[in-house]
Amino acid sequence: MSDLILHHYPTSPFAEKVRLILGYKQLAWKSVFIPMIMPKPDLTALTGGYRKTPVLQIGADIYCDTALICDVLEQLAPTPTLFPDAVKGAARIVAQWADSALFTAAMAYNFQPAGVAQVFAGAPAEGVQAFVADRTAMRGGAGRMASADATATYKSYLRRIASMLHGQDFVFGTQPCVADFAAYHPLWFTQERTPALAGILDATPEVKTWMARMKAIGHGTPGKVSAPEALEVAHSSTPAAVQGDVFQDEHGIALGSHVVIAADNFGLEPTEGELIAATRTRYTLRRSDDRAGTIHVHFPRVGFTLKKASA
Template sequence: MTQPILHHHDPSPFAEKARLIFGLKALGWYSVEVPMVMPKPELTALTGGYRKAPVMQIGADIYCDTRRIALELERRFPNPSLFPHGAKGAALALGFWADTALFHSGATLSMGTNDAIPEVVLKDRLAFFDFMSESDLNAAPDHFYSQFCSGLRQLEDMLADGRQWLLGDEPGWADFACFSPVWMCRGNIKGGEDILASLPRVVDWEARVGTIGHGTRTGLDAKQALEIAHNSTSETEPNVSDTRWPKLNVGTRVSVAPDDYGMDPCIGTLRVLNDEEIAVTRHLETGNEVVVHFPRFGYRVIEYTGDSA
C-alpha cells in the first residue's frame, strides 16, 4: 500500500501540519485516530515505543516527526513542492523556530489558560513536556503571552511587503509549520482571538492557509493499520553514509530517541544513517519487519547494549 496512513488526533497542532501537506498535494489518505494520552498500544506497537503524534505509515515504513513526514511526502509526491524556489533550508529552519520558540510558549498558554482541557490530558502533558512546569501554569501568564505574541509579530513582519506566503508567492512547509501555533492560538488559548485581531496580515494569511484543506480523508481502524504493516514489506534500502556520526554500521543494535522531550526510545537494528535520516528495523509481535524512520536533526542515536526489545 502506497497511500499514506496518518496516526493522529484531530486537536493536535502538529498533526495539522501533516494534514495540510495532504491538502497541498491533493492526496488521499487514511486516518487512524490515536488516544491523546497513553497508553497507545497500536501506535507504539508500530513505533517501538515512540509516542508522539502524528506518525505516518506507508505499508511497513513508519515515519516519526512531522519534519520526517514532510520530507518523505515530498520525495514520493514532489508536485506541488513543499519547498518552492529552492526554499528547503529556509523552510526547515523556520519550521524549527515555530516548533520551539512559538510552540513552547503557546503550549504553556494552552495548558495554563484553557479550562476546557481535560485534567487527564493536563497531567499527561505536564509529565511529557520538559519546557513547562506546574508552577508555570499556576503563575501569571504574562511572560508566556509576551513570548508568544512577540513570535506572532515576527510572522506579521514577514508578510509586511505584501507577499501572500511566508517565503514568497507559493505556499509550502514554512507556512504549514508556522500555521500550527496560529491554529493552536485560535482554538486553544484564552484570549487567542484578541491576539490575532491585532495581526491583520497574519489573519489574512491564516485564511489563505485554511483554504488548502486536508486532501481526501478516509477513516481506518488502528488494528487494520497494524494488519497492513504485517502484510507489507519495507521499501527502504540499507544506507549508512561514510560521513555519519556516530560511527555505527548497518545491523548495529541501536536506541533512537528525541533529544528534547518525549524521549521514549525505539530499539532496533540500524538501517539508515545520514545527514537527513535515521531508520531502524524492528519486528512486530507477529515477527514481521517494519522500518521506523526519524529525522537526523533533533534525534539521538546510540549503540544499544541492553537486553533485546
C-alpha cells in the same frame, strides 16, 4: 505504493500541519485516530516506543516527526513544493523555529486557565489531570513557560510573522512552503481550540488574513481505517528497500548494531532496533513486532539522539 495512513487525533496541532500538507499536495490518505495520552498500544506496536503525534505509515514503513514526514511527502509529490529552491534553507530554518520556539510559547499561552476550560469543556477532572501528567512526562519533568512570559513572547513572534507576510500572501512569497505550515499550526490551536484567547491575533491582521488562506487549503478527503487494520497492513507488507548512500557515521556505531533512538528534548520515549541506515538526514531501524511484523521505523537526525543499546 501503499496507502498513506496518518495516525493522529483531531485536536493535535502537529497533525494539523501534516493534514494541511496532504491537502495541499492533493494526496489521498487514510486516517487512524489515536489516544491523546499514553498508553497508545496500537501506535507503539508500530513505532517501538515513540509516542508523539502524528506518525505516518506507508505499508511497513513508519515515519516519525513531522519534519521527516514533510520530506517523505515531498518525495512522493514534488509539486507543489514545500521547499522552493530560492528559499529552501531559510524555509527549513523558519519551520524548525516554528515547530520549537513558536509552538512552545503558543501552547503555554493557550493552556492558561481560560484556554484549559475550553479545551476540556465537559471533561471529568480526572481526564484533565491525566492529560497534565502525560504532558509533564513528555517534557521530562521540565516546567511549562509561565503564562505572562508566554503571552509576551507569543505577541513578539506574531509580530515577526506579520513582518514576514507584509506585502505578500505567504511567508516566503506567492505560494505556501514548509515554513507556512509549521508557523500555522500553533496559531490554528489558538484560533480553533481556545477561541477565548484568540484576541491575541487581532493586533496582527496580516497574520489573520494569512491564516484564512491556510485554512482554506483543507485536508483533502481522507478515508478511514481502524488501528487493527493499520497493523495488519504493516504485517502483510514488506518494508521498502533503503535507497542511496545509507551510512554516514557520526557516532562510531556500525550498521547492524542494536541501538536506541529518542527525541532530544520532548517526548523522550525510546525506540530500539537494528540500525540499517544512517543517511545525511535520517536514521532507519528494523524492528519486529508480533502484531506489526517486520517494519522499518524512520527518524530525522535533527532533534533525535542515537546510542548503542545496553547489552
